[in-house]
Amino acid sequence: xxxxxxxxxxxxxxxxxxxxxxxxxxxxxxxxxxxxxxxxxxxxxxxxxxxxxxxxxxxxxxxxxxxxxxxxxxx
Amino acid sequence: xxxxxxxxxxxxxxxxxxxxxxxxxxxxxxxxxxxxxxxxxxxxxxxxxxxxxxxxxxxxxxxxxxxxxxxxxxxxxxxxxxxxxxxxxxxxxxxxxxxxxxxxxxxxxxxxxxxxxxxxxxxxxxxxxxxxxxxxxxxxxxxxxxxxxxxxxxxxxxxxxxxxxxxxxxxxxxxxxxxx
Numbered sequence: 001x002x003x004x005x006x007x008x009x010x011x012x013x014x015x016x017x018x019x020x021x022x023x024x025x026x027x028x029x030x031x032x033x034x035x036x037x038x039x040x041x042x043x044x045x046x047x048x049x050x051x052x053x054x055x056x057x058x059x060x061x062x063x064x065x066x067x068x069x070x071x072x073x074x075x
Numbered sequence: 076x077x078x079x080x081x082x083x084x085x086x087x088x089x090x091x092x093x094x095x096x097x098x099x100x101x102x103x104x105x106x107x108x109x110x111x112x113x114x115x116x117x118x119x120x121x122x123x124x125x126x127x128x129x130x131x132x133x134x135x136x137x138x139x140x141x142x143x144x145x146x147x148x149x150x151x152x153x154x155x156x157x158x159x160x161x162x163x164x165x166x167x168x169x170x171x172x173x174x175x176x177x178x179x180x181x182x183x184x185x186x187x188x189x190x191x192x193x194x195x196x197x198x199x200x201x202x203x204x205x206x207x208x209x210x211x212x213x214x215x216x217x218x219x220x221x222x223x224x225x226x227x228x229x230x231x232x233x234x235x236x237x238x239x240x241x242x243x244x245x246x247x248x249x250x251x252x253x254x255x
Contacts, residue, residue: 006127006133008132011132011133011136015136015139015140018140018143019143022143022146022147025147025150026146026150029150029153029154030150032179033153033154033157033179036157036161036176036179037157040161040174040176040182054153057149058146058149058150061142061145061146061149062146064138064142065139065142065143065146068135068136068138068139068142069135069139071131071135071138072132072135072136072139075131075132075135
């Protein structure tokens, strides 16, 4: 199998497109879940704890993604 | 939020046992290993890729895709958890309300007055359910909703006792002069 298509330009574009796709999936599903958590009886205290765990982990993972993008472009 | 009657109070919210969501968690955990397995398989069948992916730029790109895979799995797990958490059997001092969340876009709510309850059956079948104390509760009623069946409830015997206590209290409230 020929892997010559795996050039820096191809991977750069793939990373940019994939980042947007992941952001879109995250945004849509998070919006829907937020609606459910607020609407359907999750108590205020549990809601705060839930949001803290969910968003902190998501921010950490997105942070890793951004750092790896920066490392990729700076090398 | 659920709409309760003016003087209606929630006595208990019975949710599914944690074992139910642990199955989804285990599945997500296994999927986390998928990139590692994929890389091992790719390098086994296409050794020329090893030379390409040893370069620092490609290591960074691989880390990026691995992190993005974790984001997707994290969101999928939370969707499954939301589905699990929003399945709840609510016992009020007036009625039973069974809320079942099916996926993200369907929600079935069945409610029945406590006074309509005719029979409550608890079924705990299997080694896991017996050891971890969860099972199914079946409530038979005289109303339009003939039967209410809730699966995988934690501590079903205690929930049954709670329902029966609520039923007795509701009967006493409706017929104060009635002696047992």
